[in-house]
Amino acid sequence: MINGNYVAIHKPVLVKEIIEYLAIKPGAKIIDATINGGGHTSALLQKYPDIKILGIEWDPKIFEEAVKKLKSLKVEDRVILVNDSYVNLKNIVEKHDFHPDGILFDLGLSAWHYEKSGRGFSFKRNEILDMRFNPSTHSTKPQGGELVESTSSGQVPAAEIVNTYNREDLEAIFKEYGEEQFYSRIADAIIRARKLKPIIKTWELVKVIGEAVPEWYKHKKIHFATKTFQALRIAVNHELENVEKGMREAIEVLGPGGRLVVISFQGLEDKIVKNMFREKVKEDKVKFVVKGTIRPSWEETKTNVRARSAKMKVVEKV
Numbered sequence: 001m002i003n004g005n006y007v008a009i010h011k012p013v014l015v016k017e018i019i020e021y022l023a024i025k026p027g028a029k030i031i032d033a034t035i036n037g038g039g040h041t042s043a044l045l046q047k048y049p050d051i052k053i054l055g056i057e058w059d060p061k062i063f064e065e066a067v068k069k070l071k072s073l074k075v076e077d078r079v080i081l082v083n084d085s086y087v088n089l090k091n092i093v094e095k096h097d098f099h100p101d102g103i104l105f106d107l108g109l110s111a112w113h114y115e116k117s118g119r120g121f122s123f124k125r126n127e128i129l130d131m132r133f134n135p136s137t138h139s140t141k142p143q144g145g146e147l148v149e150s151t152s153s154g155q156v157p158a159a160e161i162v163n164t165y166n167r168e169d170l171e172a173i174f175k176e177y178g179e180e181q182f183y184s185r186i187a188d189a190i191i192r193a194r195k196l197k198p199i200i201k202t203w204e205l206v207k208v209i210g211e212a213v214p215e216w217y218k219h220k221k222i223h224f225a226t227k228t229f230q231a232l233r234i235a236v237n238h239e240l241e242n243v244e245k246g247m248r249e250a251i252e253v254l255g256p257g258g259r260l261v262v263i264s265f266q267g268l269e270d271k272i273v274k275n276m277f278r279e280k281v282k283e284d285k286v287k288f289v290v291k292g293t294i295r296p297s298w299e300e301t302k303t304n305v306r307a308r309s310a311k312m313k314v315v316e317k318v
């Protein structure tokens with residue numbers, strides 16, 4: 001638990017499977033590329049008392065909490081935390097002279113983003129349409145010393161996309177990143193609505209989407225705004241490009257025999273991981289540890305809703 005449930009509302013998935021498939025050797029150096037509240041990192045530190053972990057987190061708010069948590073666990077000498085995007089993995093490895101024997105990616109966002117961030121990730125809360133993982137535009141250092149470092153980001157908030165992008169770009173975002181069948185109607189409705197008044201808050205956007213889609217679409221199990229919100233979040237954070245670049249750099253920096261374990265929650269990301277692994281197997285850079293996908297046990301899906309869509313893939317550096 002971090003500071004009264006601040007970030008720790010996020011329950012780590014596939015912990016047993018990660019431990020099994022990372023196949024960590026004594027004294028290993030591991031990178032947790034998406035540390036969040038440190039759920040997986042804490043489990044690994046506890047299981048292997050002689051390993052070191054370099055943890056990366058892009059979101060500065062979550063990063064601050066991860067720093068506090070790991071300090072409270074008194075593991076500073078075994079952990080380096082970096083407030084950056086994993087797209088810069090190669091630079092981070094070189095800068096810290098931390099050459100990994102294993103790398104873990106647990107992609108996407110955390111429950112905290114939806115429930116507590118106040119940044120408009122969820123259509124269930126009426127908040128400003130921001131959706132940036134890293135809203136800071138200049139460097140900040142939440143803590144001093146070796147343990148932490150911070151960088152800036154150049155992301156555009158969701159409200160800016162909604163209010164300034166042209167029809168074709170909006171359509172492409174909703175179609176490609178949201179796989180939203182009513183992409184054209186939604187883009188149209190946004191353009192009409194924003195001529196009258198800028199769309200600034202989540203519920204304003206939900207209203208516009210609701211007016212654009214057919215009535216039957218509003219009675220489906222999945223909320224009619226889900227795909228548009230997902231698409232905007234992916235566009236704001238360049239999530240698909242990040243996954244592709246992150247995987248490429250991870251394979252490059254991993255030591256021989258080192259394992260790369262990736263968990264994705266969404267089809268588009270999973271496809272990028274699958275294709276990248278196939279490409280790198282063909283190039284003899286990595287080999288499959290398991291050919292297909294590892295899914296959570298039935299028991300885990302009963303106790304952790306988020307685990308239901310988790311897909312894990314593993315390769316080993318040749």
Ligand SMILES: C[S@@+](CC[C@H](N)C(=O)[O-])C[C@H]1O[C@@H](n2cnc3c(N)ncnc32)[C@H](O)[C@@H]1O
Nearest residue numbers: 012034036037038039040058059085086106108
């Ligand atoms: C699913 S959570 C990870 C949960 C973590 N494994 C745990 O057990 O607590 C994903 C995290 O990755 C972070 N993230 C997203 N994109 C990132 C990026 N490009 N670089 C680094 N961190 C990123 C998110 O802010 C979020 O905290």
